[in-house]
Every structure is written in structure tokens, then in C-alpha cells.
Amino acid sequence: xxxxxxxxxxxxxxxxxxxxxxxxxxxxxxxxxxxxxxxxxxxxxxxxxxxxxxxxxxxxxxxxxxxxxxxxxxxxxxxxxxxxxxxxxxxxxxxxxxxxxxxxxxxxxxxxxxxxxxxxxxxxxxxxxxxxxxxxxxxxxxxxxxxxxxxxxxxxxxxxxxxxxxxxxxxxxxxxxxxxxxxxxxxxxxxxxxxxxxxxxxxxxxxxxxxxxxxxxxxxxxxxxxxxxxxxxxxxxxxxxxxxxxxxxxxxxxxxxxxxxxxx
Numbered sequence: 276x277x278x279x280x281x282x283x284x285x286x287x288x289x290x291x292x293x294x295x296x297x298x299x300x301x302x303x304x305x306x307x308x309x310x311x312x313x314x315x316x317x318x319x320x321x322x323x324x325x326x327x328x329x330x331x332x333x334x335x336x337x338x339x340x341x342x343x344x345x346x347x348x349x350x351x352x353x354x355x356x357x358x359x360x361x362x363x364x365x366x367x368x369x370x371x372x373x374x375x376x377x378x379x380x381x382x383x384x385x386x387x388x389x390x391x392x393x394x395x396x397x398x399x400x401x402x403x404x405x406x407x408x409x410x411x412x413x414x415x416x417x418x419x420x421x422x423x424x425x426x427x428x429x430x431x432x433x434x435x436x437x438x439x440x441x442x443x444x445x446x447x448x449x450x451x452x453x454x455x456x457x458x459x460x461x462x463x464x465x466x467x468x469x470x471x472x473x474x475x476x477x478x479x480x481x482x483x484x485x486x487x488x489x490x491x492x493x494x495x496x497x498x499x500x501x502x503x504x505x506x507x508x509x510x511x512x513x514x515x516x517x518x519x520x521x522x523x524x525x526x527x528x529x530x531x532x533x534x535x536x537x538x539x
Contacts (some may be wrong), residue, residue, distance in 0.1 A: 294470035296388055303392025307366075308399065320364050321400050325354040325408045333416040344419045348499040349472050352414050352431050355404050356438035356492065357463055363397050363442030363456040371446065390531040394439055401435030421503035426512065430498045433519045437491055447533040466492035472502075491522035 311318060332350060338344040409428045412418040420427060441462060449455040469479070469487040476487045485492045498515035507513070 290489065299388040300391045300395060304395035304399070307393060310398070311366075311396070317362055318400070321358055322407060323406050324358055325404060325450055328354050328411050329408060329416060333412075335338050335401045340417070340419075343416070344503070346472065347412055347416070347418045348420065348427060348503045349470075349496045350498050351427060351433040352495045353458045353467065353470070353472070355401065355408060355431055355435035356495070357459075358404070359364055359397060359401055359435045359438030360442040360445075360463060361459065363393070364432055364446045364449070364458065365442075365452050366381075367393065367446040368449050368455045372451070379442035387531045390527055391444060394436070394527055395444055397439040398436055401432055401439060401498070405431035405435050408504070420503055422504075422508075423505050426502045426508065427499065429497060430502070430519070432494045433494075433523065434515060435521040437495070437519055437526070440530065441525045444526050444530040447530065447531055469493065470496045472496055491519050493538065494518040494522075506537075523527065 289322055291517040297420060299304060321398040330350065332347065333343050347385065404495070405428055413420060413424045413427065444457060445458040445462060465486075467484060469476070469490055470525060476484050480486065494515040498512055498519065501509050501515065
């Protein structure tokens with residue numbers, strides 16, 4: 276007598292895609308941009324606030340334009356980094372807590388596709404943000420730059436992308452929007468104090484100088500200062516740009532690695 280093995284009618288769950296896919300990444304970016312289009316307050320925070328801060332800073336130092344020249348270029352990179360960090364971390368966490376992230380990852384969408392899509396969408400906003408802030412500082416507020424304004428724009432854009440990457444990364448460790456905001460003092464403020472904005476890093480305590488040497492914001496400020504002081508692109512500028520770009524890519528990779536498929 277022969278026996279037959281009953282079939283359950285169920286299929287094994289397919290493994291999630293591993294390689295980045297251009298169509299999946301661009302589809303994710305397009306979805307994020309559509310959502311941002313219906314949130315004018317977030318768009319205003321990302322685009323208008325850095326320009327407003329630069330405008331206020333210029334007239335805070337109205338009696339000392341040289342002071343604005345000395346710190347304006349540095350803040351041109353710091354303001355976009357801070358705003359993109361804040362908006363990206365909260366927006367990503369909102370999708371995580373609402374269940375949207377889990378539903379997306381249940382589809383044929385890899386973690387890398389999701390992170391890259393978010394980075395692409397917020398990167399597009401970062402381009403607009405950096406271009407407006409750089410144009411305002413150089414051509415309207417009179418920021419005196421010896422080098423090319425296009426190099427300033429490049430560093431500002433990379434800083435904004437770094438802020439996006441940091442925001443995506445820390446959102447994995449926050450359970451609420453309030454916790455996401457709390458990461459700012461832990462992630463951003465130490466870099467702000469040690470980046471060389473307030474005093475040259477060489478004047479700091481050796482231990483603090485050593486810490487500043489591994490913080491990406493330090494190289495963002497150094498890159499801006501290179502454009503401020505040199506007419507041509509220097510080797511130091513290239514080093515600074517590569518470090519900031521490499522830090523952004525590294526943090527994006529960490530963000531994809533820590534992205535959980537299930538929410539708490």
C-alpha cells in the first residue's frame with residue numbers, strides 16, 4: 276500500500292532581497308517626496324530655517340562683518356546638518372511607529388533599498404537647502420569667500436547628507452519622537468563644541484583634540500575654512516571632503532544594518 280504525504284498549501288517565505296535595486300530605491304524616494312509635499316511645515320524647517328539662521332547671524336554681527344566672515348562659512352555647513360538630522364530622524368521614526376516601515380519591509384524591498392531611498396529623497400531636499408543657503412550667504416549677505424562658492428556648496432551639501440545619514444541611523448534606537456530629539460544633545464552637540472567653531476582644535480586639551488579628530492563635523496568645518504582662505508582647491512580640502520562623504524556612507528551602511536524588520 277502506498278502512502279501520500281499531505282501538502283499544507285503553504286509556501287516558504289521568500290528571503291528579502293539583498294542587492295540594491297535602482298527601481299526599488301527610486302520608488303521609495305518618490306514615495307517619501309510625495310509625503311513631504313503634503314507637509315509644508317517640514318519643508319519649511321528643512322529649507323527656510325538654515326537661511327533664516329544665516330540671515331539673523333549676519334545682522335547679529337552687523338557692526339563686525341569680519342566676524343560673520345570668520346564663522347559664517349562654518350555655520351553654512353553646520354545648520355543644514357542639524358536640520359536634516361532632526362527632520363530625518365523624526366520622519367523615519369514616525370514611519371516605524373506607525374507600522375509603515377514594517378509593511379514596506381514585508382514587500383520585496385531590501386533594507387539597503389529603503390535606506391538608500393530615504394537618503395535619495397532627503398538628499399534632493401538637501402541640494403535645494405544647500406543651494407539656497409549658500410546663495411544667500413555669498414551673494415546677498417556678503418560672505419567674503421576667497422575660494423569658489425561652488426566648493427562651499429559642495430561641503431554644505433555633504434554636511435546635509437551627513438545629517439540625513441545620522442538621522443536615519445539614530446532613529447533605529449528611539450522608541451518615540453521625543454527620544455529621537457533627545458539624541459541631538461548626544462550626537463550633535465559634542466561635535467558642535469569640538470569642531471573648531473569656537474576655538475581652533477589645536478588649542479583644546481589633547482584628549483579633546485584627539486576626540487575631535489574622529490568627528491566628521493570637524494572636517495566639515497575645516498573644509499569650509501579651506502574655501503574661505505584659499506583660492507584653489509587644496510589637498511587638505513580634498514581630504515576633508517572625502518572624510519565627510521565617507522562618514523555619510525559609513526553611517527548609511529550602519530543604518531541599513533541596524534534596521535529592524537519588526538517594530539516594537
